[in-house]
Amino acid sequence: MKKKILFVLALLFGLMFTNAGLDKFFHYMPMPEEMPEELVSDFQAFMEIAWLLPLVALAELVGGILIIIPKTRALGALIILPVMVGILLVNTVVNTSGLIIALVLAAILGWIMYENRDKYRPIFG
Template identity: 35%
Template sequence: MNSKLTLALRLLLGLILLVFGLNKFFHFLPMPLMEGAPADFMGALGKTRYMFPLIAITEIVAGVLLIFNKWTGLALIFTAIISVNIILFHLVLAPAGIALAAIVAILNVILMYANWNKFKTLF
């Protein structure tokens, strides 16, 4: 795969993760109002008082690792876990926000394919 394309996709995914991870701490992006099951789910995660910080730190660490091209394999594994949960949340509870979730998942799959030599031993 073209190294410039891979670089651009890696930086894009890293920036997305970094921005949304930091947003969980600093609330600089407006959050859509949720009702029903999505609000209940987010409320339950919030009541644990550890889940949102854990998700945010994981996103920030993965984003920084991707931006600086360090431990890319580990960062993509973290991102895969995050991507699956984002996709499932939007498929099951809030389909309106599936577009960004799909972008993150697609970027993750493309980058895992581009770095497949780092994952061969896992499979």
């Protein structure tokens, strides 16, 4: 039962990040109309660095796809980890309106990484 729940959560998590990565390339989801000024200025600064947005989009896209596939889930989690740290920082420091969702996503990523901890041992040992 635990494996089925993890599979469904990993599938949804992977699809969410794949969608976020694709949206950064194709801009098909509308931006919120009202955003706090701090968040708008952060996004403008983010856009000034021309290579940063495509890099984050690629990490989200590749990491999301790898998390969907059980055999590559551990690698996908490592790729998504720095993006998730950024999401948590933005939602704790700049704008706390999405903090609950960010914490849920971080918990799912933490569970994925915990379940794959044996695959990470060579990195630290």
